[in-house]
Amino acid sequence: MNVINPLNKGSGDTGFADLLKNGQTLKQYRDGIMKRTADTGYYNGLEKLALRDSDPIGYEKLFSKLRGGLVHARETAKKIAASPIVEQEGELCFTLYNAAGDCILTSTGIIIHVGTMGAAIKYMIENNWEGNPRINPGDMFTTNDCAIGNVHPCDIATIVPIFWEDRLIGWVGGVTHVIDTGSVTPGSMSTGQVQRFGDGYMITCRKTGVNDTPLRDWLHESQRSVRTPKYWILDERTRIAGCHMIRELVEDVIRHDGIEAYEKFGFEVIEEGRRGLLSRIKAMTLPGIYRKVAFVDVPYTHPDVQVSSAFAKLDSIMHSPCEITIKKDGSWRLDFEGASRWGWHTFNAHHVAFTSGIWVMMSQTLVPTQRINDGAFFATQFHLPKGTWCNPDDRRTGHAYAWHFLVSGWAALWRGLSQAYFSRGYLEEVNAGNANTSNWLQGGGINQDGEIHAVNSFEASSCGTGACAVKDGLNHAAAIWNPEGDMGDIEIWEMAEPLLYLGRNVKANSGGYGKYRGGCGFETLRMVWNSHDWTMFFMGNGFMNSDWGMMGGYPSATGYRFEAHKTGLKERIASGGDIPMGGDIDPTHPTYERYIDATAIVKRDKQCITTEDCYENHDLYLNYLRGGPGFGDPLDREIEAIENDMNQVFLLPEFARKVYGAVFTEDKGVFKVDAAKTKARRAEIRKERLARAVPTREWMKEERERIINKHASVQVQHMFATSFGLSEKFTNEFKKFWSLPDDWQLLETELGVPSYGSVHRMDLSTLPDVTTVVQCEE
């Protein structure tokens, strides 16, 4: 007979579990830490780091053992995965937390999840998971819920509590980027849905294992909820294996060093991380205010964007203004006041995705250290206004490709920091920005093995990087979201995808021009082969650039799409005829079309977001990965560098002439730039610039008239209207700058496009029995 526990609350809680053996609930314990942090300014009130100061070598040994073990677990566990996203690209990481869910240390990899898994642990703490469903040794919890902090649903996390002598002492989390989440359309970062309800299988900190064994109902349900169960199973085993390796590591460390030292370390290393950020900011930057802004396009009116909801059919622009204030004490405030509202697409981001995510970026610039933990978070003030794309106030928002704008939103931070590095003389640290890490080739159907399949090409792991103040950016080298990214081997991708490579080339002119140019991206031409019922779509920027250049450098090139159907390639291959090969070198004068049937259906335009479209075998798809932005006036570029770029087909001669002022000769495809004539031509170009320019204040009068008359595209006006709707401060500053009349206003309702969500919204926190965890100033 079942017995009802008299301690049960209305929500089904089963009472106090005393997991910490100190008489406190996890929530009381965490509240205490937060209070001591707020009261003293030191994490958990740790003005002194007793362990570190009394035994610095022992402290460092603890650090090395734990950090080494985390990296080792990642490197070992990823070999279990079959998905090239995990095994080739390294899209995984493992993180160790203290009992309050604050990160102690993390492995290499997609370290954005320092905070996202911590947010899930905090959600369990705040919502009394210890009472129901209870937290026991050997349990496993799985989460990917974007409404409580995850970046996008394809990042699946397994979280395992760590106990010592029946007392909860911490947690370990492992995350992998799975290849498919069972969303409306295949691929891990799909575009067809416009709300959470189409974003795929969503799991909220669910207990999915006991006694170190996954529960059968979970295995059955989860595997049939996605298109790629084979990859799903092995990804989960990767996460579990890594978490269990790390749990054993912690137990070994405690056996050797003692529980007291381990727990002290678990707090002190976070405080040390907080102090580390302050000292890095002081060592590398300048105090002051930096203002930057970034945008990205959401072009949804095009017929190739087929969504199920009429209210999502509008073109819009995501807006990310950033004011960075670096204070006297080395702390900083990142203020995104004026950001645009969340939208009916999959590019929204939970505030933790933003606040946690910037550390994946910072570890590549300001804090290039192995001591990545929550300490840096405690040294940073985030202002992410509620209702914006980076802190939605509606529980319906879609997040499948939050990165579409996260990478762009952070561009402002790169440029701000780089201004500081430049002014201070640390020129080697300057980075003009990053590529918009796209295109994302995604799709699915029946693959070459006759199985239901989904693909997400992670070639975007290797876009061009931004230019430095002393050298060019790197070609096809990196992605901001994974410091260990790699483009992957062609042979592996051809095993994972029914798409043959007809070319893989550096993309000419894709890097932003400048004294030092941005790194070029690359392009791969893919031919569908041996598939059935196959679909694909595009995901990236096209009408806009998300990163700017710096200090006279140009932004990188924008994206475009090329796809071709009914190509006649089957017959051409059979007869030994010419077929398209290599790069789409100069899209002004395209050549692919010469080698396919004249009756082929070709789409060559700037519509870089599409939804699932039908592809037959021998259809073509160009995967163009973007370049990075440039630094400095292009007229300062060295002659030899221009020559090299032309000779390696990184730069088309026409633009060497127009942008760089190069005067050159060509002999059998080899270019030689004439230094003296180029110098003279550059002097002329400077005069031509002055001849066509006007004083900025004169131009402002004309622009003001355009604003008064509301002369701008709907998408531009819509962006401003949503920012105005959320921020009186941004509105007032805009009106003041342009000297607009007091009664001037711009409302969404006057634009003639759907404005669902502009007035009526409902936040997750309004659901019964839900306590959300807020980790920023809203």
Added chain:
Amino acid sequence: MSYTNEQVSHLIEGTLDWETVFRMLSMPKDHTRFEQYRDALQTKVTFKDRIVLPLSPHMYIVQTVNAKKWVVKCDCGHEFCDYRENWKLHAVIYVRDTEEAMTEVYPKLMAPDVSWQVYREYYCPTCGVMHDVEAPTPWYPVIHDFEPDIETFYKDWIGLPVPERA
């Protein structure tokens, strides 16, 4: 960790050997860099005003020789404005807001659509050097990028005397 004045000068010119650049990237920062950098730049400019803070490859906040005012100045000698103002409002501007203007600088399809985004090029009114390219939507206010707290930087962060300011 420290570097010679010659090495810092080569860094500015972009001619420093990669091994040293790599050491600069991977080792803790050298605390005297700003002073060496400012002094190296001072020898490269032709004006007599004292550099207070470099802003970009051709632009500085300087202390004027006689009046001791802090102003934003191009290395050609053109004076933009007080250091607290937005120099872009005192520059000349060319806006690429047509497809034709965009395809002057990028191949077809590889530049933004001007109904979404424009490029604003800011030049020095005297020498025509391009100091910045903004890439905002139409209507976007001219951005005041940087308001450095120079006094705190000199006095509290790097321990240098703050240059006199009238």
